[in-house]
Amino acid sequence: MIKSIMLKEWLKLKWFLYGCLLLNIGVCFKILLDIRQRLHAEHAEMVWYQAIHLHSVLYQDIRFVILATSLVLAAAQFVPEMLGRRMRIALHLPIGRNRLVTWSMLSGLLFFSFVTLADWLFVFSTIRFYFPEEVAAVVLPTMLPWYLAGVVGYCATTCILLETTRSRRVFLSIVFTIVVSIFFSGHGYSWLVPALPLLIVCIPLSLLSVYESARRFQQRGA
Amino acid sequence: MFQQISRISILLLSVFALSYGLPGLFDKVFLHDAGNPLLFYSPLKEQFIYRESLGGHQFNYRDESGTDYDRAGFEAQLPFFYYKNLEKKKKLPVTVQGQFFDKKAIKSGKQGYEVRSRHLAGNYPQIALYPLFNNNPELPIIPFPEDVFRFTDKGMEFISADFNRIDSELTASFTAALAAEGFSFPATAIGGKTTNLKPFDEGYFVRDSKGYIFHIKRVLNQPVVVKTPISSELDVVALIISENRRKEFYGSILTRESGIYLIGWNDYRLLKLPVENYDPRAMDLKLLVTPLSKTVVIGDEEVVRGTVFDQEYTKTREYTLNRLDRTPALIRIFRQILFPFHISLNDPYRGKASPRFTFGGLWSLLGVVVALVTFYFVPKRRNFKQVGLIDSLVVLLAGLYGLLSVLMIRRE
Amino acid sequence: MERNTQEKNAIEVNHLCHSYNGRMIYEDLNFSVPQGSICGLLGKNGQGKTTLVNILMGFLKPISGTCLVLGEESHALSPRTRNRVGLLHEGHLAYEFMTIAETEQFFRGCYPDWNPDLFYNLVDRMKLPHNHKVGDMSCGQRSQVVLGVIMAQDPDLLILDDYSMGLDAGYRRLFLDVLHDFNSMGKKTIFVTSHIVQDLELLVDTMIFINQGEIMQTGLKDFMRDFKKYSFITDESSSILEDDFITGVERRGDTVTIYSFHDLREVKGHLEDIGCNGSDLKRESMSLEDGFIGLMGKY
Numbered sequence: 001m002i003k004s005i006m007l008k009e010w011l012k013l014k015w016f017l018y019g020c021l022l023l024n025i026g027v028c029f030k031i032l033l034d035i036r037q038r039l040h041a042e043h044a045e046m047v048w049y050q051a052i053h054l055h056s057v058l059y060q061d062i063r064f065v066i067l068a069t070s071l072v073l074a075a076a077q078f079v080p081e082m083l084g085r086r087m088r089i090a091l092h093l094p095i096g097r098n099r100l101v102t103w104s105m106l107s108g109l110l111f112f113s114f115v116t117l118a119d120w121l122f123v124f125s126t127i128r129f130y131f132p133e134e135v136a137a138v139v140l141p142t143m144l145p146w147y148l149a150g151v152v153g154y155c156a157t158t159c160i161l162l163e164t165t166r167s168r169r170v171f172l173s174i175v176f177t178i179v180v181s182i183f184f185s186g187h188g189y190s191w192l193v194p195a196l197p198l199l200i201v202c203i204p205l206s207l208l209s210v211y212e213s214a215r216r217f218q219q220r221g222a
Numbered sequence: 223m224f225q226q227i228s229r230i231s232i233l234l235l236s237v238f239a240l241s242y243g244l245p246g247l248f249d250k251v252f253l254h255d256a257g258n259p260l261l262f263y264s265p266l267k268e269q270f271i272y273r274e275s276l277g278g279h280q281f282n283y284r285d286e287s288g289t290d291y292d293r294a295g296f297e298a299q300l301p302f303f304y305y306k307n308l309e310k311k312k313k314l315p316v317t318v319q320g321q322f323f324d325k326k327a328i329k330s331g332k333q334g335y336e337v338r339s340r341h342l343a344g345n346y347p348q349i350a351l352y353p354l355f356n357n358n359p360e361l362p363i364i365p366f367p368e369d370v371f372r373f374t375d376k377g378m379e380f381i382s383a384d385f386n387r388i389d390s391e392l393t394a395s396f397t398a399a400l401a402a403e404g405f406s407f408p409a410t411a412i413g414g415k416t417t418n419l420k421p422f423d424e425g426y427f428v429r430d431s432k433g434y435i436f437h438i439k440r441v442l443n444q445p446v447v448v449k450t451p452i453s454s455e456l457d458v459v460a461l462i463i464s465e466n467r468r469k470e471f472y473g474s475i476l477t478r479e480s481g482i483y484l485i486g487w488n489d490y491r492l493l494k495l496p497v498e499n500y501d502p503r504a505m506d507l508k509l510l511v512t513p514l515s516k517t518v519v520i521g522d523e524e525v526v527r528g529t530v531f532d533q534e535y536t537k538t539r540e541y542t543l544n545r546l547d548r549t550p551a552l553i554r555i556f557r558q559i560l561f562p563f564h565i566s567l568n569d570p571y572r573g574k575a576s577p578r579f580t581f582g583g584l585w586s587l588l589g590v591v592v593a594l595v596t597f598y599f600v601p602k603r604r605n606f607k608q609v610g611l612i613d614s615l616v617v618l619l620a621g622l623y624g625l626l627s628v629l630m631i632r633r634e
Numbered sequence: 635m636e637r638n639t640q641e642k643n644a645i646e647v648n649h650l651c652h653s654y655n656g657r658m659i660y661e662d663l664n665f666s667v668p669q670g671s672i673c674g675l676l677g678k679n680g681q682g683k684t685t686l687v688n689i690l691m692g693f694l695k696p697i698s699g700t701c702l703v704l705g706e707e708s709h710a711l712s713p714r715t716r717n718r719v720g721l722l723h724e725g726h727l728a729y730e731f732m733t734i735a736e737t738e739q740f741f742r743g744c745y746p747d748w749n750p751d752l753f754y755n756l757v758d759r760m761k762l763p764h765n766h767k768v769g770d771m772s773c774g775q776r777s778q779v780v781l782g783v784i785m786a787q788d789p790d791l792l793i794l795d796d797y798s799m800g801l802d803a804g805y806r807r808l809f810l811d812v813l814h815d816f817n818s819m820g821k822k823t824i825f826v827t828s829h830i831v832q833d834l835e836l837l838v839d840t841m842i843f844i845n846q847g848e849i850m851q852t853g854l855k856d857f858m859r860d861f862k863k864y865s866f867i868t869d870e871s872s873s874i875l876e877d878d879f880i881t882g883v884e885r886r887g888d889t890v891t892i893y894s895f896h897d898l899r900e901v902k903g904h905l906e907d908i909g910c911n912g913s914d915l916k917r918e919s920m921s922l923e924d925g926f927i928g929l930m931g932k933y
Binding site for chain 2: 053
Binding site for chain 1: 688695714716723728729730731736741742743744
C-alpha cells in the first residue's frame with residue numbers, strides 16, 4: 001500500500017521535482033557566480049570581512065526559492081487531487097485516512113528535503129571553497145530556518161487546499177503566513193539559532209494540523 | 223483522539239502566531255517609539271541634562287531640576303559635546319568652571335567609549351576569525367590585511383583570503399611569539415576592533431586558556447606580543463577595545479561579577495569603574511570623557527543612570543532617569559486588555575534572536591473575561607458544538623488569541 | 635439479531651438527517667439494500683440524490699441518523715470494509731497522470747485480492763498500449779479503466795454514481811454486461827444511480843425513488859406491474875391535475891397520458907368523477923423511464 005502511495009505521489013511530483021531541482025541548482029549556481037565575481041571585483045579579504053563581521057549572508061537569494069519549492073511541491077501533490085474531486089479515489093483506498101495523509105505528506109516532504117539538501121550541499125561547497133571552514137559551518141544553522149519555513153509552507157498549502165470553507169482558508173493563511181515569516185526574521189548568519197528550540201515546535205504542530213483539514217475535507221463532501 | 227490532537231495543534235499554532243503577530247502589528251500602529259534618551263552631565267549647570275524623544279522627531283530637553291530647554295539652549299549647556307556650535311559663533315575658546323578651553327584642548331580631552339550589550343561575545347552570532355591589521359608607520363592609512371586569524375588548540379593560525387589556505391609562515395611566527403611569551407592555547411576571549419576606520423591600530427587583547435591576557439599586534443608583519451600583568455583570576459565576559467587618540471586606556475574588561483575595568487595605557491593597570499548594578503549582558507554602557515569630567519551612562523529598558531567622576535574616577539554625582547513610555551495611557555490599557563501575553567524574538571540588548579514571553583498586565587484579566595463571555599455568548603450554529611473544555615481552556619489561557627482561534631477553528 | 639440484519643443488508647439507512655447550508659435535505663430517511671440485490675436510486679436533480687450517494691460513499695457525515703455500509707458507519711469505514719466496497723465516482727474519476735500499467739500497479743498494491751486478469755481483460759478490449767496515459771483517453775475508454783479497477787478489486791458491494799454519464803450506447807451496454815456478470819457471482823450487491831433510466835431497467839431488481847427528501851422503495855417487477863400508464867384522446871382544453879389517484883399527467887396534442895397505481899376501471903371512474911371524458915382510456919405499455927416521469931414528474 002505504502003509503495004503504491006509513494007508511486008502515485010512520485011508520478012504527480014516527478015516533473016515538478018525536476019523543475020524545482022533545476023531552479024534551485026540554477027539559483028545555487030548564480031550564488032556561486034555572484035560570489036566568484038565579487039571576489040574578483042573586490043579584494044577577497046573585504047568580501048571575507050563582509051561575510052564574517054558585517055554578517056552579510058551571501059547565499060540568502062536561495063531562501064525564498066526554498067519556500068517556493070515547498071509550496072510548488074505541495075500544490076503539485078494536492079491540486080490534482082482537488083481537481084474533479086479526485087481525492088475521493090485515495091480516500092476510499094483500504095488504508096486509514098490519517099495513514100494516507102501521512103504517507104502522502106512524507107513523500108512530498110522527502111522530495112522537498114532532497115532539494116533542500118542539494119541546496120545546502122551546493123551552497124556549503126561553494127562557501128567552503130571560497131571561505132574558511134567557520135564561514136561554511138554557519139551555512140547549516142542559517143539555512144535550517146529556511147528549510148523549516150518550507151516545511152511549514154508545505155503544510156500550509158496542504159491545509160488550505162484541503163479546507164472546505166473560505167473563512168478557515170483565510171484564517172489559516174494568516175496563521176501560517178505569520179509562522180513562515182517568523183522563520184525568515186532577523187538578519188545575518190545564525191540569527192535565529194537561539195529561537196530554534198521554540199520554533200521547532202511549530203513543525204509538529206503544522207504537520208498535525210493537516211489531519212484535521214483532511215478529516216473535514218472527507219466528511220464535508222470531499 | 224488523534225483528530226482532537228490535530229485540532230488542538232491548529233489551535234496552539236494559531237495562538238502562537240497571533241500572540242507574535244497581533245501585538246507586533248498593534249505596536250507598529252499605536253506605540254510611540256521613544257528611542258534611547260540621551261543623558262549628559264553639563265559642566266555649566268553642574269547637573270545632568272537630557273534629551274527624551276516624544277516620538278515623531280519631537281524631543282524634550284530638560285535638566286535634573288526640571289528646567290526645560292530648546293535645542294539650542296540644551297546644546298549650549300554641553301560646550302564639550304557641541305563645541306562646533308561655539309566655533310561657528312566664534313565663541314571659542316570657552317571658559318568652563320574657570321578654565322579656558324580652545325578647540326584643540328576640547329578635541330584632545332574628549333572621548334566617547336561605548337559598550338553595547340548586543341556586541342558582546344555570546345550576545346550575537348560571531349565567527350571567530352579576525353583581521354590583524356599590519357602596523358606600518360610609513361603608511362598614512364591602515365590597509366586591510368589579506369588574511370584573517372583564528373586561535374586553535376595549537377596556535378594562532380592565519381588564513382590567506384586570496385587562496386583560502388593557511389599561511390604557514392605567519393602562523394608559525396605568531397604561534398612561536400605567543401608560545402615564547404607563555405601563551406597557553408587555545409584562546410578563551412578575543413577583543414579587538416575589526417575595522418580599519420580608526421586612527422591607529424592596537425591589535426587584539428586575547429585571554430589564553432589559563433586566564434592570562436595578552437596584547438597582540440602585528441608590526442611590519444612581525445608579531446609583537448605582550449603578556450599583560452592583568453590577573454588571570456578575572457572571570458572575563460568580554461574584552462572591548464578602544465583605539466582613541468587620548469591613549470588613556472586600551473579598552474575594558476567586562477567580568478561576570480558586573481565589573482568593568484579599564485586597561486591602562488602602557489602599564490595595563492586595571493581601573494575598576496565604580497559603577498553599580500551594571501549587568502553587561504543586558505545593559506549598554508557609555509563612558510563620555512570631557513576635559514573636566516567623566517560620565518558613565520548605563521541603561522536598560524527601564525532606566526538610564528548617569529554617574530559623573532572627576533579626572534581620578536572619584537564619583538561626584540549620580541542621576542537616574544526613568545524611561546517613560548509616551549504612549550497614551552488608554553492605548554496602553556487597551557493593549558493589555560487585547561493581549562494577555564506577547565511572544566517576540568527581538569531584544570534590543572541582543573544581536574541574535576532572543577525568544578521572550580511577556581505578560582500583558584493586570585488589565586489582561588479583564589480581556590480574558592471579555593473573551594470568555596464572548597465565547598459563551600456567540601450565537602450557536604447548527605453542526606457546531608461550541609462550548610468544550612479544551613476550547614474554554616484555550617480562551618481562558620490565551621484571551622483574544624484563544625477566542626479568535628476557537629471561533630475560526632470550531633469544534634464539530 | 636441486529637448483526638444478522640446487518641449481514642443481510644449491504645446498506646442500511648436509519649433515521650438519516652442532513653442539511654446543507656441551513657437547508658434541510660432529509661429529516662428521517664430509512665431504507666435498506668439487501669445483500670445480493672441490485673438497487674437503483676432514481677430522483678430528479680436537486681432532490682438530494684447526490685447528497686445521499688455522498689453519504690453512502692463516506693464523503694459526507696450526516697448530521698444525525700446512521701448510514702451503515704456492510705455494517706459500518708459509511709463516513710468511518712475501516713480499511714477492511716473499504717476493501718470490500720468498490721466505488722465508481724461520477725465522471726469516472728481516475729488518475730489521469732497515470733498510464734494503464736501504472737494504474738494497475740498502483741491499485742494492485744492497494745488491494746490484497748486484486749485480480750490483474752480481470753483488469754486487463756476489460757482494459758485490453760480497447761486495444762490500447764499499456765503505456766497509454768489515462769488522461770489521453772476518451773470518456774468511454776476511461777470508464778473501462780475505472781470499471782477494470784473496481785472489478786479487479788473483487789468487492790462485495792459496488793456503489794456506482796451515474797456510471798452512464800458521457801458514455802455511448804456501446805459502453806453503457808458493456809457496463810451492464812459486466813455488472814450482470816458481477817452480480818451473478820453471488821452475494822454481490824450493486825447500488826447504482828444513472829441519468830439513463832432505461833438502462834437501469836435492464837439492470838436493477840430494486841428501485842429507490844427519492845423525491846423532496848422522501849423515498850419510495852420498490853421491486854422493479856412490482857413497480858412495472860403495479861404502476862400503469864394509460865392514454866386517451868380528448869378535445870377538452872381543461873387540464874387534468876395530479877392527485878392521490880393520478881400520479882402523473884402528460885399531454886401531447888389531443889393525447890393525454892396519465893399514470894396511476896390503480897387499474898383501468900378505477901381510473902376511468904376517477905376521470906368521470908372529475909368531469910373528464912375518458913371513455914377511450916386504454917392501458918399502454920410502459921418503460922421504466924415512462925414510469926419515472928409518471929411518478930416523479932418532469933421538473
